Amino acid sequence: MTRLVPFFALGLFISSFSVCASPANYSINTQKTTITLSWHAFGDTSEASLGDVSGNIALNGGNEEGDNINVSIPVATLRASNRLLTWQMKSSLFFDAGRYPNITFISSRVVALGQGHFRIFGTLAVKNISRPVILDASMPGKNNGLTGADNLFLHASTTISRSAFNMDSFATLVDDNVTINIEIQARPHQAV
DSSP states (O other): OOOSOOOOOOOOOSTTGGGOSSOEEEEEOGGGOEEEEEEEETTEEEEEEEOOOEEEEEEOTTOTTTOEEEEEEEGGGOEESSHHHHHHHHSTTTTOTTTOOEEEEEEEEEEEEETTEEEEEEEEEETTEEEEEEEEEEEEEEEEOTTSSEEEEEEEEEEEEGGGGTOOTTTTTBOSEEEEEEEEEEEEOOOO
């Protein structure tokens, strides 16, 4: 989805993050976080989704290198438009889920651009290949959930080259660019 999430996974925040003058720690809400992949193939747009995203977000307002986002995305959750495409994407043709069961994203820096927009820098690891990525992110706000604590909402997106992650099957039929859209909800860590 950098200081964001996921993956691929993944994405999260400074000036609105500065709302937290002291460090704040969040856990990604697995049930309310989704990642969507889209690409052009055979003259049309195809999509797949990933779920069960897990991870943590640490915000240290005013210190863009103090913010930290760690995300893990299980490839087994990948679902495409049909069973054949889902199988192909999980196979060694693309993600090779049997050998590389997780996609990870670890942020290195979150830069506030103003008005709730951020740039998240980090490393995306797919199939044991790590590449730097930059996520464009926005944080529409916080929402008091059932606990009364502030939940964090984040939208992030980026475009990657699938061949950079050794997923270049069907290169003449499928575009190399894959757009990743991430919707994250995170909740404050509960004191134990």
